[in-house]
Amino acid sequence: MKQTFFHRYLSAKVLPIWTILLIDVFIIVISCILAYALRYDFRSIFLEPSTIDKTVLWTVVVNLIFFRVFRTYSNVLRFSSFVDILRIFVALTVSYALLMIMSVLTASYWEFRLAPISVLFMSYIINFAMMACSRVVVKTVFEALNFDGTHSANVFIYGAKEAGVNIAKALRVNLRNHYRLRGFIADEPELINKVMMGVKVFPNDDTLIDVLNDRDVQTIIISPAKMEELKKSDMADRLLVHNIKLMTAPPLSEWNGQALSPTQLKEIQIEDLLQRNPIEIDIHKVASHLEGKRVMITGAAGSIGSEIMRQVASFNPYKLILVDQAETPLHDIRLELQDRWRDIDTETIIADISNATRMEDIFREFKPQYIFHAAAYKHVPMMEDNVSESIQVNVFGTRTMADLAVKYGA
Structure with a gap:
């Protein structure tokens, strides 16, 4: 004793x-x-x-x-x-x-x-x-x-309730040399513009991208409680288009009473956002079809089209024809190609798929052999208020692409 x-x-x-x-x-x-x-x-x-x-x-x-x-x-x-x-x-x-x-x-x-x-x-x-x-x-x-902020990334946390606050506390205590909390994002009106843990709560609306840019934030940590809402909304598309990294943490029940570690924060993959099980494809078979071929991708500047571009580029096509009507995002894709796949012959074309005359000129000039058609309006609630444009692009534009693919043997 x-x-x-x-x-x-x-x-x-x-x-x-x-x-x-x-x-x-x-x-x-x-x-x-x-x-x-x-x-x-x-x-x-x-x-x-x-x-x-x-x-x-x-x-x-x-x-x-x-x-x-x-x-x-x-x-x-x-x-x-x-x-x-x-x-x-x-x-x-x-x-x-x-x-x-x-x-x-x-x-x-x-x-x-x-x-x-x-x-x-x-x-x-x-x-x-x-x-x-x-x-x-x-x-x-x-x-x-003991704070070394030279290598810490500015982050927002999506979710300002219990799960999000727990992540914020973990960042402050254990991960402060990796991440610096700059704000919360919330859907709940009663939380917006409030201050929590010394930072402001911002709304999840069209001003979010500007807020992130003003605070030099390139990473958002998604609360586990918000993953289902993220899958059902267009938030992920808006953020990924602007090269915002999305990460998430495990539920609090999986922390086992331990402090959150950097390895537990995982970057969200596209498969994580699907509301179904991902479809497994034979990559080798796809590569054998696309290698050395002329491949067209419509909607190439969007979140889906740009990812298709990256995967197709890895299969060594003879030529990439990238079509989109959004100038700035398509320019970003062009710079990415020059940086990562300089050897691939690429055409970046500003065009509207619903313009049949313009699209036929493109088919006649480049004669694509494979087409990935990803150009479409996809934000359903907004497009329900703009039905004529939805029909023009999603229906008539797709019909134009299908007709030209048949005509030119793609």
Whole structure:
């Protein structure tokens, strides 16, 4: 038992426990003296030293007992949390409540006197404030000294409720040298424009891309609770078109009580966004068809068309004919091709597939042998309000592509 006591309280490995206790005892003494000075004046400290001495002694002894009961000193200061502050609050509340009872009893039945209740109450307030602040200051200073933000990525978290907040806490505590939280994204109106964990909650609307650009954010971590909503909305398409990386974390139940690690944050793949099981295809057979062929991709600047382009480019086609009516995204695709597949002969063409004359000119000039038709309006709620354009592109445009494919033997 003596050996256990030695290793627990006297070993150098647990020296911080004594450091914390000494700091807390010093705070108790200072709190008592300040309470006397505020209640009366500083001269009272010297005029009635015996009363003050007894008050300080009993306050230290009683508090140490309840510090031991509630284990306020067992935590590592730099990892202090709300639970640790709550333990301090409970321990001090019980201690000073007992001291106030003792003050009444000593004044009525015993010869020696403790400080009056007003002084003890003021000491209680000062004591709690100083102990809580000491934890916060140590934690803040430690985090500031150990923060290396040179390689950290700015991130938003989609989901401002429990799951998203847990991810944010993990970023702040364990992954702060990898990711810097710059904001939350929420669908709930009651959360939008509020401030959580020191950052703002932004709406999931058409202004989101501008907000991300203003804050230099290229990564969004999707809360597990928001994955189903992500699959059903057009949010992923809007973000992927602007090269925003989407990542997600496992549900809290899979953390097994451990801190979130960088390896647990996974980049979301296209297969993760499907509302069905992915279709397995024979890649080697596809490669044998496309290698050395002229391949046309419509809607090549979109999220689906651009991914088709990347996969087709890896099969070494003879020529790529990329068609889209969106100028800037198609220009980005062109730059990507020049960077990664410089040797592939590529034509990037601005055209509308519903313009039959223009499309026939393209077929006549380039004679594609394979066509991946990905050009379409896909945001259903919006297109339900623009039916004529939907029919023009999705129906007549597709018919034009099918007719020309037959005519030119693609």
